[in-house]
Amino acid sequence: MRITCPLCGPRDRREFYYYGAEAYLHRPAGDDAVAWDAYLHLRNNPAGETRDLWYHEAGCAQWLVVTRNTVSHSVSTVELVAERGAP
Incomplete structure (x- = not known):
């Protein structure tokens, strides 16, 4: 798989570190235990289009949202x- 970094251009996926779903960018506010439990432990595993966080470790050291x-x-x-600005 090739990922085209906006700063470095097309690169092999081995230059990147996969972090997880883009939903990690949307942390729950406050001390709602149910919301935090869902944020930390409940994950979807869809077949099809996803939005994920990747870190360009061997390149520009930037976090990316990859739609794949x-x-x-x-x-x-x-x-x-x-x-992207504030969520």
Whole structure:
């Protein structure tokens, strides 16, 4: 699988560290135990399009949101987390 980093261009996926679903960017507010339990422990495993967090470890050291298809392994978009703004 190839990921096109917005800063470094096309790279092999081995240059990146996979962190998990993009939902990690949306932390629950406050001390709601049920919301925190769901945030930390409940995960979807969809077949098809997903939005994931990847870290470009061997390159620019930036966090990326990668939209990809888990069935075909095709990557449709890559964006910098730093340029997304507040959730």
